[in-house]
Amino acid sequence: MRAYRFASFGLEHLRLEDRPRPEPRPGEIRVALRAVSLNYRDLMVVTGAYNPRLPLPATPLSDGAGMVSAVGEGVTDVAVGDRVVSHFVSGWIDGPYRAAYVNTTLGLPAAGLAAEEVVLPAAAVLPVPEGYDFAEAATLPIAALTAWNALVTEGHLEAGQTVLTLGTGGVSIFALQMAKALGARVAITSASDEKLARCRALGADATVNYREHPAWDRKVREWTGGDGVDVVVENGGIGTLATSLRATRAGGTVAMLGALTGLAGETNLAPLLMMRIRIAGILVGSRAAFAEMNAFLVRHRIRPVIGDRFPFERLTDALAHLQAQKHFGKIVVEHR
Ligand SMILES: NC(=O)c1ccc[n+]([C@@H]2O[C@H](COP(=O)([O-])OP(=O)(O)OC[C@H]3O[C@@H](n4cnc5c(N)ncnc54)[C@H](OP(=O)(O)O)[C@@H]3O)[C@@H](O)[C@H]2O)c1
Known part of the structure; x- marks a missing residue:
């Protein structure tokens, strides 16, 4: 499978590379991503503004949606073929926020989603909201x-x-x-x-x-x-x-x-x-709040505003577009 990695800070250092297909361990699932969306945070991660001491090489991006392609031992509430969307603060399921949760955010320090497939904790996904396609679902986790x-x-x-x-x-x-x-x-x-x-x-x-x-x-x-x-x-x-x-x-x-x-x-x-x-x-929100919000979005027939779409192979152009602030609403990067 292919994944983007950067070995030095800067958009110009993002490379699409062949990587081993990740295998889920107990409690984890593998998701074949169909769409990812960009956030200002992704720019900060790739340029080094987010954490100049980030261990490199690294794979960026936090928000995505796709199909579950494998489940690890002990996973019972998610099955192969499920349509899912990622949950950004993956350790924050419900209840009040705790300091340790900051170390569980996707797109560093936890897994980056600029890849064809990603392994995530089973609790770090939710079902794609009813009536949403993968691109629309991918806009939700952070923004x-x-x-x-x-x-x-x-x-x-x-x-x-x-x-x-x-x-x-x-x-x-x-x-x-x-x-x-x-x-x-x-x-x-x-x-x-x-x-x-x-x-x-x-x-x-x-x-x-x-x-x-x-x-x-x-x-x-x-x-x-x-x-x-x-x-x-x-x-x-x-x-x-x-x-x-x-x-x-x-x-x-x-x-x-x-x-x-x-x-x-x-x-x-x-x-x-x-x-x-x-x-x-504010640091985004919990999985419970995510589920509550999805029900609200469906009830009020709110469709995410996707200003621009790019193919996966043009991720760097998509990030440059975000940086230039030419966009309106969300930018989505799609797998064919
Ligand atoms: N704490 C959290 O949990 C959290 C979560 C999500 C995002 N954020 C942060 O929230 C901000 C927005 O994120 P995003 O992903 O929505 O960003 P984004 O999609 O990149 O939006 C950037 C837009 O903000 C506007 N802007 C830029 N400078 C501005 C200024 N000085 N005053 C007013 N508007 C300005 C521009 O819109 P116009 O072209 O219309 O002027 C620009 O296109 C970022 O700083 C991001 O890091 C924080």
């Missing part, structure tokens, strides 16, 4: 579940409330779709007017070009009658946090999940204190 946790688990979003989500990447477009289905009103930002028009077609109630309006918090506050929004899906990181805080209502929640502008640096916490805002740190 959709992160948006769900930001809005529902941490944001406690209710119908009639307001949401602000930043940019038009994978997490943000899922946040827009889910928040609308929950009955909320949604503001979204982008550097592109053309992408903002697509957001309005998906139901966005307010759109702001953050290039044209560096003080985009003002536009968002105006839209809420001066108060600010109930929940912010903070995809930006340290460079956008202060503006996001100023766009949040008193007692509102900032679901802090993004790293697009970096994680370290200076910010202004004044609104956090003065407005008693709650910041909730």
Whole structure:
């Protein structure tokens, strides 16, 4: 079977190589992948920004869907031929988050999915949601579940409330779709007017070009009658946090999940204190939350927005496309 590996950091070092077919050990399964989706994290992993001490060579990518092609000893709840989707924090099944779970994330330190076949713990997959194809299922594990946790688990979003989500990447477009289905009103930002028009077609109630309006918090506050929004899906990181805080209502929640502008640096916490805002740190979500979200997606007939598709052989081009921020929603890479 073929798998991508990189022996040095940088997209230019990704190579498609012949590798031995992995065999499942007790408690594990092998999945013949049909589609994978890209996340900003994959770029950080391949370029070394995620972990400069990562043992190399390594296989990147975290999110995929396919058919179970073998099961190890003792596996009873998954069978050969099942259509499954991967679960990113593979050790986090249910209950509160624990520190050890961070070492169980797929696409490093656990298995990378840029391969034709991958071996995973049996508990690290879920059935493909009803009516979804493999490409649609592959978009869910990180982006959709992160948006769900930001809005529902941490944001406690209710119908009639307001949401602000930043940019038009994978997490943000899922946040827009889910928040609308929950009955909320949604503001979204982008550097592109053309992408903002697509957001309005998906139901966005307010759109702001953050290039044209560096003080985009003002536009968002105006839209809420001066108060600010109930929940912010903070995809930006340290460079956008202060503006996001100023766009949040008193007692509102900032679901802090993004790293697009970096994680370290200076910010202004004044609104956090003065407005008693709650910041909730997010690392994707549990398998139980994933199952709950899938039922919600099916019930509300939400279809993932796949902006671009690439064949498996063009993974490097797909990652370069993500890096150039030309995409809208998710990028999917498919096996023929
Ligand atoms: N903590 C977690 O569990 C978790 C989970 C998933 C993702 N994340 C993080 O969340 C962020 C988004 O992930 P993703 O996979 O959805 O990314 P993505 O698909 O690569 O989306 C990137 C998009 O964000 C927008 N953007 C870039 N810089 C921006 C800025 N300064 N202000 C506002 N928007 C900006 C751009 O959209 P426009 O072209 O429309 O401007 C860009 O296309 C990343 O930092 C990722 O690492 C964290």
